[in-house]
Structure formats: C-alpha cells, structure tokens
Amino acid sequence: MSYYVLDEYDVIVIGAGHAGCEAGLAAARMGMKTLMLSINLESIAMMACNPSVGGTGKGHLVCEIDALGGEMGINIDKAFIQSKMLNTAKGPAVHSLRAQADKEEYHREMKKTLESQDNLDIKQGEAVDLIIENNKVNGVVLKTGSAYRANAVILATGTFLRGRIFIGEKSYASGPNGLSASVELADSLKRHGLLMRRFKTGTPARALGKTLNYGKMIEQCGDEEIVPFSFMNDDLQKDQVSCWLTYTNENTHNVIRDNFSRSALFGGQIEGIGPRYCPSIEDKVNRFSDKERHQLFIEPEGLTTDEVYIQGMSTSMPEDAQVAFYRTIAGLENVKIVRPAYAIEYDCIDPLELKMTLEHKKIEGLYCAGQFNGSSGYEEAAAQGLIAGMNAVLKLNGKEPFLLNRAEAYIGVLIDDLVTKGTNEPYRIMTSRAEYRLILRQDNADIRLTEKSYRAGLATEERYRKFEKNREAVERELVRLKKSYVLPSKINGFLERNNSTLLQNKTTLAELIKRPELNYELLGEIDPDRPKLSKHGITQLEVKIKYEGYIVKQLQQVEKFKKLENRKLLGDFDYNQVDGLRIEARQKLNQTKPISIGQASRISGVSPADINVLLIYFEKQRRKK
Numbered sequence: 001m002s003y004y005v006l007d008e009y010d011v012i013v014i015g016a017g018h019a020g021c022e023a024g025l026a027a028a029r030m031g032m033k034t035l036m037l038s039i040n041l042e043s044i045a046m047m048a049c050n051p052s053v054g055g056t057g058k059g060h061l062v063c064e065i066d067a068l069g070g071e072m073g074i075n076i077d078k079a080f081i082q083s084k085m086l087n088t089a090k091g092p093a094v095h096s097l098r099a100q101a102d103k104e105e106y107h108r109e110m111k112k113t114l115e116s117q118d119n120l121d122i123k124q125g126e127a128v129d130l131i132i133e134n135n136k137v138n139g140v141v142l143k144t145g146s147a148y149r150a151n152a153v154i155l156a157t158g159t160f161l162r163g164r165i166f167i168g169e170k171s172y173a174s175g176p177n178g179l180s181a182s183v184e185l186a187d188s189l190k191r192h193g194l195l196m197r198r199f200k201t202g203t204p205a206r207a208l209g210k211t212l213n214y215g216k217m218i219e220q221c222g223d224e225e226i227v228p229f230s231f232m233n234d235d236l237q238k239d240q241v242s243c244w245l246t247y248t249n250e251n252t253h254n255v256i257r258d259n260f261s262r263s264a265l266f267g268g269q270i271e272g273i274g275p276r277y278c279p280s281i282e283d284k285v286n287r288f289s290d291k292e293r294h295q296l297f298i299e300p301e302g303l304t305t306d307e308v309y310i311q312g313m314s315t316s317m318p319e320d321a322q323v324a325f326y327r328t329i330a331g332l333e334n335v336k337i338v339r340p341a342y343a344i345e346y347d348c349i350d351p352l353e354l355k356m357t358l359e360h361k362k363i364e365g366l367y368c369a370g371q372f373n374g375s376s377g378y379e380e381a382a383a384q385g386l387i388a389g390m391n392a393v394l395k396l397n398g399k400e401p402f403l404l405n406r407a408e409a410y411i412g413v414l415i416d417d418l419v420t421k422g423t424n425e426p427y428r429i430m431t432s433r434a435e436y437r438l439i440l441r442q443d444n445a446d447i448r449l450t451e452k453s454y455r456a457g458l459a460t461e462e463r464y465r466k467f468e469k470n471r472e473a474v475e476r477e478l479v480r481l482k483k484s485y486v487l488p489s490k491i492n493g494f495l496e497r498n499n500s501t502l503l504q505n506k507t508t509l510a511e512l513i514k515r516p517e518l519n520y521e522l523l524g525e526i527d528p529d530r531p532k533l534s535k536h537g538i539t540q541l542e543v544k545i546k547y548e549g550y551i552v553k554q555l556q557q558v559e560k561f562k563k564l565e566n567r568k569l570l571g572d573f574d575y576n577q578v579d580g581l582r583i584e585a586r587q588k589l590n591q592t593k594p595i596s597i598g599q600a601s602r603i604s605g606v607s608p609a610d611i612n613v614l615l616i617y618f619e620k621q622r623r624k625k
C-alpha cells in the first residue's frame, strides 16, 4: 500500500472512545507529542450504550482512573444528571457510585478537554493499516493515503472493527450508532498476524419520553448528598433527574417467545460471543423462563433531548417484534421507538497476546486497550487506555513500566484477568472478581494510587498536594480519636439519645465510632473542637476505624500474595527446559510468558504442582549460581 508521510509523533492513538481518550491524554500529559485518530470526531467519548458511568465494580475503576490522574471521573462530575451510591446496605468494599450522564454533555466536555490539551492533536481519519518493520510498529496509514510515523501506537477501536449490526433476520456492516465500521484495519491486523476473536454485544431501543406513561412506573431518585467521582472535587450540587422502574410481564414474554426464531441471536446469524452479564431480553426470557417478570429502568439520555434508554431490554429482535413486546410493558403502551435495539458483532484481539503493560508480545511499541482487548464497558475501556498510554510513554523514556497488581487496584485485577487468564466473552469487572476487595475500596483509591502515578509522571502536582494534605489530616485525626478518652458522665446522655449502650468506664472516641449506630458526624456533638475534614476524608476515617480488624486480616493475606508476586520471572524464559513440568503447563507458560510466579499460578492449565516444580527449579538455579 503506498502512502505519503504527513508528520511524526511519539504516540498515535487509534480511537477516541473511552479507552482512546484516556490513552491520548495520559501520553500528552506525560510530555509526548501525541496524535488521536477517530473515524468521526462526533464519536469522541461516545456512550454507545447505557447513559451512565460507574456501578458495582465499575465505580471503583472510575475512582482509580481519577486517582491516577485520568479524565473519566472529572468528566462525569461535569456531565452527570443523577448520582447514586449503590449497595450502601452492604459493607464499604462494595459501595459503588453510579452517575447518570447527559451523553451529549459528556461528549462535549471530553472533546473540549482533548482540544485544549497541550501536546495532543485530534484528527478525523480512518486508520487502514499499521506500518510495522522488523516486528516494531513505526506508524499508521489512513484511508486518505496519508500516514503518520510514531514509535508507539495504541489500538483502541472498540466495537468498530469489522462491525456488523444485527436486527432480526437483517444484518449489515456498520459501527455503533450508524457510524461506519472499520474493515480495512481489521484485515491489516490479521495480515500482521494478530490473533483476533469475534465478540458481540447488544443495546436496547431508545424511546421518545413524551410517549411514555411515568404514572405507571416507580420513580428512582438520586441521592440527596452527592459524592463526586473525582478526588479533585469536594462538593457537587446539581438538580437531578429521575429514572423510572417498570417490569416486563407474561404478555411481554409471550411476544418474545413467539419471535424467538426471528431473533438474530437465536436465529443463529450471530457467530460472535456475547456478554453473560449483560444478556439480551430474549436470552433472559429463555434462560429464566420461570421468572414472571424482569425489571427494566427508563433512563434519560440527557437534558437537551427527550430520548430515553430502556435499560435491561437489549435485543436483536426485528423491529416489529421490538415494538410489539415493548408496548406490553406498563407505561410503554404507546411508546414510540426513535432508535431500534440491535446487536453488534466486532473483531477484538485475544488478550493473551498482551503483556501486563498492554504492549503486544510480538510487535514492539504496539499497545491495545478497551473493548478491543475483549472487555465490555466504558469504565473497563478507560482504565486500560490509561495504563496503555502511561506504559507507551514510560517505555519510550526507557523507564520502569507502570504495573498494578491484584492487591493494588481493580485495574490490576482487570488487566491480570485479561492477559493471564484470557476471556471467552466480553469481560466486565465485578467486585466478586477482586479477592482483596476490602482494601480496594472507592474511598481509598487515592491512597493506593496517586503517589505511584505522581512518581511515574502523570498525576499532577496539584492532585498530589491535595491528596497528601487529605492523607495527613486523616492520619492525624485517627491518632487523635484513638488518644481522646471520654468519661461516662460526659456522654451517657448522648449515647442514650442515640440508642447506644451506656458506658461503664472511660473509652476513646475511636472505640465509640466502631459502634454501628454511631459515626464520626454524630460524635461531632460531643467533640466540637475537632479539625475540619473533607467529606472524602471522613469516609476514609470511618472505614479505617469501623473495619480495622477486617482490613488488618486482609493485609496479612496480601502479604502472602506479594511473596509469590515478587518472585519475578524472565520475560523470555523457555519453559521447555524445566524437567518435570507437564506439556500443557510448558505450552501455556511459553505462550503467556508470566512476569512472576504469582502470575504463573493464575494461568489456566498451570497447576499448583507445576508451580512447585518451577519453584524448585529456580531455587536450584539460584544455588548453582
């Protein structure tokens, strides 16, 4: 393919979705001359599916992205229209923030941020090929015949690669939301030997709000007290919109059953593998046939549109069936569909081909992020984009890679699961995937990550100083509360008023905060001269005190984990030379090239016995040396 080189960059990002935006901003903010390409600049940070950011596990990712100096948390704090902390009845490990977004505003704010970022150029253009010489990437060729040279390229193409839309019996080549698919690049990646998979996902219809009867639904309001996603924001006040809850019924299920054969999913047209945790409605009706009803939420798409998103009702049924079953639902009897539901199939890479830095194992300087890596979700994409962007820069600067392990961050769990275990369906994060979730909470993401990112060159001085100030204030207050004794005579009246057991002997304020019926705020009545803490600081303080015992226990488990994680392995070691290793283990170890014994132990097909063989082998090598 002939091309002419227009310019040279340090880093080129193909894609301006949730992954591409974080990758491009990270690279530019760390001083690299960066180019970000998108087939259509209107798809910058496009929310192709649900109009929300966060939720169980995903909220943790957003807080971590923010703590590292990424943009998603700041952007949703600008564009949210409702905010809710989920799972508050459970422990702090699973408290998850979820914010409804004004999709247009989210796009506009992110585009403004990209346009005003130094070192970053954004360009509308379709990449059709990579320039690869001697297994090293050196640039990108565009559909126009122009090309750009760079020492690192980040692939963040989402659901566009060889995108194919399915609505009933009909299917056609397209990206999401009527945007064009990216076919030539898909062909070129295969030509360059990348191992590709075919995945699929689906989205529900969008309806016109004024055609719904909200009187037949249950209003879902946001929280009165809004917790910002970004640690850079202390307080957020905004009028919030409501979402609405309604349910399918037997009529809905009957219409769907009558049309099973016309669903692209059941009709067998779709070859791509879909997300188990985001099933289509026909999949739910089929799999859970005993369920009388399935809940669905009506979510506004924004403040300047009357379009609403029908959450929980994605489908690849033909349009007539869609209208028929949507109109059986309470409140949707007269619904007008403005965008039909559809399923989309797309190419993505097998993430086992990637290192923990998200660099490709066989093509130097080529990084991959987002849905392209087999994950699903804005938050998962953004997290990978950030890590890929940071590592592309650190490698170009000859510096140590930026790695997060499973005990440091949900981002560490996400990337380790993808590149060590691989995935057979679009991977979404969940709190149950994190074995150390009590210490991987939303509230302490800054303590876990900000300093590490500041030292690596991404988190700003302002963010680091703000974090430090809060950390010191919380530590000081913790010490004060543990040293501040109160006498029964002084506070038993207060305890009685708060239905808390009266004191017999003096105790500390910290001990009182441990009581489930008491908290730091309440104790303000008997402890007026306390220092001022931010709301975020108060949350951190309370969790540290109330869950101290559990946290200590978990930290002991982490110490064990670190022992194996710190047993480093050579990236190019040939496992065929280790006698006693089973053939399957040799193959899997040589394919994955784990960076530690810990990672090796998580590869499927590598047994604990194989790990013992490895430990003995390396111990013998060490002694010989």
Ligand SMILES: Cc1cc2nc3c(=O)[nH]c(=O)nc-3n(C[C@H](O)[C@H](O)[C@H](O)COP(=O)(O)OP(=O)(O)OC[C@H]3O[C@@H](n4cnc5c(N)ncnc54)[C@H](O)[C@@H]3O)c2cc1C
Pocket: 014, 015, 016, 017, 018, 019, 020, 037, 038, 039, 040, 043, 044, 045, 046, 047, 048, 049, 050, 125, 126, 127, 128, 156, 157, 158, 159, 160, 161, 176, 177, 182, 185, 201, 202, 203, 278, 342, 343, 344, 369, 370, 371, 372, 375, 376, 377, 378, 381, 382, 428
């Ligand atoms: C139909 C549908 C349903 C979904 N359902 C869910 C769901 O239920 N749950 C969930 O969590 N997530 C869902 N998602 C996924 C969610 O939208 C994605 O996870 C998220 O957008 C991925 O972000 P990304 O940055 O990887 O890719 P995207 O946001 O898709 O961005 C890709 C970017 O790459 C650009 N691009 C692609 N090819 C080229 C090229 N050759 N040259 C230049 N630019 C290129 C595009 O223009 C775009 O800017 C769904 C998405 C779709 C489309």
